[in-house]
Amino acid sequence: MKCIVLPEKFDYDGSQISSLWAYNSFGVQEDSIVVFRGSCDVKIEHMIDLEDRRENESIWSEDMVSFIIEHFDSTDLKLVYARQRLFTAIVREYLADVGVQTTREGDDLFLKGKKLTVSIASTSAVSQKAHFGINVSHDVYGNLEEAGLGDEENVSRLMQEIGARYVREFEDIEKDLRKSRPLGVV
Amino acid sequence: MKCIVLPEKFDYDGSQISSLWAYNSFGVQEDSIVVFRGSCDVKIEHMIDLEDRRENESIWSEDMVSFIIEHFDSTDLKLVYARQRLFTAIVREYLADVGVQTTREGDDLFLKGKKLTVSIASTSAVSQKAHFGINVSHDVYGNLEEAGLGDEENVSRLMQEIGARYVREFEDIEKDLRKSRPLGVV
Amino acid sequence: MKCIVLPEKFDYDGSQISSLWAYNSFGVQEDSIVVFRGSCDVKIEHMIDLEDRRENESIWSEDMVSFIIEHFDSTDLKLVYARQRLFTAIVREYLADVGVQTTREGDDLFLKGKKLTVSIASTSAVSQKAHFGINVSHDVYGNLEEAGLGDEENVSRLMQEIGARYVREFEDIEKDLRKSRPLGVV
Amino acid sequence: MKCIVLPEKFDYDGSQISSLWAYNSFGVQEDSIVVFRGSCDVKIEHMIDLEDRRENESIWSEDMVSFIIEHFDSTDLKLVYARQRLFTAIVREYLADVGVQTTREGDDLFLKGKKLTVSIASTSAVSQKAHFGINVSHDVYGNLEEAGLGDEENVSRLMQEIGARYVREFEDIEKDLRKSRPLGVV
Amino acid sequence: MKCIVLPEKFDYDGSQISSLWAYNSFGVQEDSIVVFRGSCDVKIEHMIDLEDRRENESIWSEDMVSFIIEHFDSTDLKLVYARQRLFTAIVREYLADVGVQTTREGDDLFLKGKKLTVSIASTSAVSQKAHFGINVSHDVYGNLEEAGLGDEENVSRLMQEIGARYVREFEDIEKDLRKSRPLGVV
């Protein structure tokens, strides 16, 4: 599994959640997590979460760090959602490690009661994907600036480190499941 | 999904990881998490982790809280491992919420550098299961007493609360995946 | 699993077979069976059965009871077709219980040699669905009026009862599969 | 899919539910339904239903018709249970067609309030199987004799016909799923 | 599984890789391999391989033999790719049997260092498909004429024989997997 951190600003408009975006953009032929920073403005046709559509929610942030995860090993919805939750927990752990306490509710993190993150996961016939976004700055929602992590260096470290941690977690799981005997039965 | 917390002491010898143990013992016909407290002494024939077998590891604790998770919705190894990792993160979150900082490495939690927990996950032809154990007291390894959570009330609350959180997480995921559109494709 | 019986007339144009229609329309985040009554006129772009398309079949009824089943636990075509056949058998059983004998051929029921019902099943990347329609009145095909079940009360009871029976069957299966040991092997 | 009706008496002791029994006994290398008649006395080690084991239930009949279904196309528990329920409905339909009214509750048929049948389904790592037994005669339970179908000719016809109907149903499903377009999405 | 060899010229424009094309065109309701000969000119919207799209590759041949394989028994990408590679090996074996040595690299065959074939595989929500094309004549790429197999009779035999071999291989596999016991475990 490969982690790609984009060096330049890159805006998220929701089309990046499409299957094969990572291959099409960067030629990567592994499972991947692509990390970038830029504005976020999800167009209605790319909204995966029907709740957002129904409620005409805007998913908007002037400055957001985005993580785009893609796995081709399964198209099981249950699996991508378990992975998405696990990723959310990894982000929370990283933030705690750098001194920022947040609370997790499902796939959302809250900073002092304000929603810090957005996330969605789904599948196509060929892959499973998740998007996870963290506001760097925001007028209404929680954001990394308020958490004291808004400067270039901190944001950059967060992008690198969280991407790397997810890859490590994935590879660790792949190794663990290759040394476990099947269950006995009562 | 059902959470069952056993009111009496119950010792873990590894046979509880077998498929259908919860049905056989408690008649439960849902996915379940069973929580109990007692000694832990895993017999060699119940060791699922071949690494432990190969290294002739003893999995022993005089006083341990055990969580036994069983799902029948899939027998995918990848899924049960993702769920096990997520469960581990949930335990860490609970501990942090009650003021105890630990570090997570895969499915292990460490308290001041000492291993606090044991865990394994696997599948049979009919279900997937995970065991997660937290030492209440231990001569060598990390334990809840050292963390200041060893008294009856704290242990009891931890058992109830972590069990309930996992059920909530599972049910939240099941709801989320029922409102997500399939991915578009590049 | 939830059964929703719509209190008002609702026309079926085939778009209701789309994945997530139940969530989008009623906010339901469980597997579901939605039952309603109204005219049926399936537009060509919503025809799932290619045989109908090829033969330029019209799927039309001035008054039909429709059942829309959606499951998110699997996207296996074989499973949704087995469930569709089972549902057809449940409808037949209900009709027999209220004194109306029909014959079943696959997913079709016949009343005195005339086709009484229409049905289709398929999957998307996120869910599996089936539609099952029973004519209340029809110039050509079999219908509930001819069966002596065309009055408001009988139609209403049929909608409630068949919906409830399918939910009961599904939940009964989910319980049964949680108490069965894996097979031995010769 | 192949239907094999054994010409001689054959007793069911539960070992026939094991995977690959049909291949081992008859060399059949297709999905199959094997039908035979004889006594039924299931040994404890072959009891698949843990409820029977827990309640020390005896599964015994001096004269029973048995259907043994095996599919290798999937090891999904949900699928084999849906198929088992569908098979039960097929048996009920056959009995109704020859003038015997029964009621179905899940995988059980009742004749005048008395349980007429036994059934179980499960999977191994290589196949899925179901057993369905109908008492020909019995001191306590419902049976074909009481239904007026106990003579040689009727039993023999029932064995042939139900086996053939299940094969037809299975093949009909396999054809139907090969002409259905994927679902659209809301 | 059915093999259909089209008697008339038929041009490949890429739309034939769509799911259900075989049913829609020929009414076949089995897994199938359809074989035909004609020009090949794949439109951009039917290009499945994103590498070709990205590189603006033209997939063009004035005279090509095409094999279109469709299976409905699984929508697993790994399986259709294993089958595609196996099919490629079958083609190579056939060519060797008629005296033409080629080399295989993944899903490509080379004749005297020139690419002789094109191939792609993928899945939808309802089926898995592969296309495999062999140039009969070509200005740039390897082709059957250069191999001395370009005359009507040789091309016709190749179409019949390779189609039949794949069906045989598939059916042989289906039989073999119905006589294998599950693995033991260390």
Added chain:
Amino acid sequence: MKCIVLPEKFDYDGSQISSLWAYNSFGVQEDSIVVFRGSCDVKIEHMIDLEDRRENESIWSEDMVSFIIEHFDSTDLKLVYARQRLFTAIVREYLADVGVQTTREGDDLFLKGKKLTVSIASTSAVSQKAHFGINVSHDVYGNLEEAGLGDEENVSRLMQEIGARYVREFEDIEKDLRKSRPLGVV
């Protein structure tokens, strides 16, 4: 995926087909192909192919090269059989490349009409495995000595090269399926 060629003689008694043998013996936590040379004498309890058991076949060779493939990415029988056939084709290709013509029938290779190889594949709840053996010398069956490849150097090269080719094929497939768009639909 890892290829391990054992430097010392190692006898095959059939127990090596068990899941997790590679981990237990060599600590490998990847999908793997283990290659070794030694006598072959499969004990009845390790016979996976029931045909061999039924016919009381002996699987015996005084000197055989064995390939043991294990994948943990799926427990689908259809997939491991497709991979086994592909592996067989790879062996044939290698032999052709070093000047030895064989014919393939399913998972068997024949040298001048004599069976040169043995093979079996199956799954457990946690992995899928295949064994493929090539006689180096044999009184009755085809063997590498007769093919002029029986000397130490040729056998050693064959072991290295075929193992490496399978790893390459597997990795090539994994890359290819990460650049293919889902199929359109008619």
